[in-house]
Amino acid sequence: MRIYLDHAATTPVDPLVLKAMQPYFSKDFGNASSIHSFGREAKEALEQSREKIAKAIGATAEEIIFTSGGSESDNLALIGIAFKNQVRGNHIITSSIEHPAVLSTCEYLAREGFQVSYAPVDKEGIVKVEGIEKVLDGQTTVISVMHANNEIGTIQPIEEIAEIVKEKEVYFHSDAVQTLGKIPVDVNKFGVDLLSLSAHKIYGPKGVGALYVRKGTRIQPIIFGGGHEKGLRSGTENVAGIVGFAKAVELANERLEEEANKQRKLRDKLIRGILEINDSWLNGHATKRLPNNVNVGFKYIEGEGLVLYLDEKGISASTGSACSSHKLEPSHVLTAIGCKPEDAHGSLRLTLGRSNTEKDVDYVLEALPGIVKKLRKMSPLIK
Numbered sequence: 001m002r003i004y005l006d007h008a009a010t011t012p013v014d015p016l017v018l019k020a021m022q023p024y025f026s027k028d029f030g031n032a033s034s035i036h037s038f039g040r041e042a043k044e045a046l047e048q049s050r051e052k053i054a055k056a057i058g059a060t061a062e063e064i065i066f067t068s069g070g071s072e073s074d075n076l077a078l079i080g081i082a083f084k085n086q087v088r089g090n091h092i093i094t095s096s097i098e099h100p101a102v103l104s105t106c107e108y109l110a111r112e113g114f115q116v117s118y119a120p121v122d123k124e125g126i127v128k129v130e131g132i133e134k135v136l137d138g139q140t141t142v143i144s145v146m147h148a149n150n151e152i153g154t155i156q157p158i159e160e161i162a163e164i165v166k167e168k169e170v171y172f173h174s175d176a177v178q179t180l181g182k183i184p185v186d187v188n189k190f191g192v193d194l195l196s197l198s199a200h201k202i203y204g205p206k207g208v209g210a211l212y213v214r215k216g217t218r219i220q221p222i223i224f225g226g227g228h229e230k231g232l233r234s235g236t237e238n239v240a241g242i243v244g245f246a247k248a249v250e251l252a253n254e255r256l257e258e259e260a261n262k263q264r265k266l267r268d269k270l271i272r273g274i275l276e277i278n279d280s281w282l283n284g285h286a287t288k289r290l291p292n293n294v295n296v297g298f299k300y301i302e303g304e305g306l307v308l309y310l311d312e313k314g315i316s317a318s319t320g321s322a323c324s325s326h327k328l329e330p331s332h333v334l335t336a337i338g339c340k341p342e343d344a345h346g347s348l349r350l351t352l353g354r355s356n357t358e359k360d361v362d363y364v365l366e367a368l369p370g371i372v373k374k375l376r377k378m379s380p381l382i383k
């Protein structure tokens with residue numbers, strides 16, 4: 001028995017996505033910049049994919065810049081805006097629970113002389129809008145707040161944040177890597193100027209993503225070369241990957257409601273079952289959370305031990321976010337919501353996907369209490 005419950009880290013490529021991509025590795029291998037027929041065919045596939053992705057998020061094709069994934073999109077958005085608008089101001093606002101692709105970029109910008117403010121979150125992991133309003137000033141050029149958090153799944157008040165910058169000369173960026181294809185994403189409804197997307201979280205290939213850049217946005221590139229992607233992202237486009245990304249978006253949006261409803265039910269059953277274990281709690285918000293996200297804490301145990309024992313039983317889970325799980329420090333997200341370091345270490349993230357069933361949930365609920373008990377018996381944290 002093998003149960004994959006780490007869909008926030010990555011997802012398998014959907015067979016239909018793989019099928020759509022395949023010709024572009026061999027038969028239709030052209031460089032989209034070449035003017036001969038191979039090139040023109042690749043260019044057509046590229047532009048059709050751009051149209052599909054744009055349509056899925058309420059944008060126009062010219063507003064989509066293909067990148068190597070969510071991390072690059074976040075880097076391009078923040079560095080590209082900060083430097084291009086430096087003469088106007090040098091202040092950036094973000095939240096304390098962003099993905100490292102945003103936080104590390106902000107740290108870099110701070111080293112380069114920019115001022116960075118971190119808006120706090122409440123104890124359920126929702127960004128405080130008044131915390132942003134409080135630090136917003138004439139120097140602010142960009143605000144970056146993620147649509148939903150990758151660790152605790154909290155969905156942020158994006159529209160409310162957009163409202164406070166509406167009349168101001170401030171760009172609003174959001175990282176929608178965890179929400180695309182899971183809950184509705186619409187750039188106009190949200191009121192964002194920039195939006196980061198990634199293919200591999202939605203059954204597309206790894207190493208492909210996009211940045212939505214609203215028409216008229218003042219931004220400069222971070223990768224220089226042949227001037228691809230309207231000069232904003234040089235480098236021969238990954239045509240096969242981009243075709244796969246577009247197919248993945250199409251499939252995810254077709255199934256969005258059905259999958260969200262199914263996964264929400266499984267999520268809530270998992271949460272209810274897990275919280276029957278004593279000294280356990282839910283991290284994040286009970287309802288304002290991604291339909292596939294469960295993040296729970298257990299007193300007196302280490303999340304790593306839990307993940308390893310679960311793996312022995314065939315269950316793939318995560319302690320926090322896969323991207324930062326090589327770090328030994330407690331998760332910055334759990335710390336931001338007020339978790340004590342020792343409690344943050346005892347956290348477990350289970351993220352559902354299309355393949356999961358009620359049987360999987362029952363299996364986890366059967367396996368978990370025994371593992372928690374065993375780990376607590378060995379725990380030096382219990383006197």
Ligand SMILES: Cc1ncc(COP(=O)(O)O)c(C=O)c1O
Binds near residue numbers: 068071099101178200
């Ligand atoms: C919220 C968020 N942003 C950005 C990323 C990075 O995306 P990618 O793996 O495509 O670089 C991730 C991946 O874990 C994520 O969860």
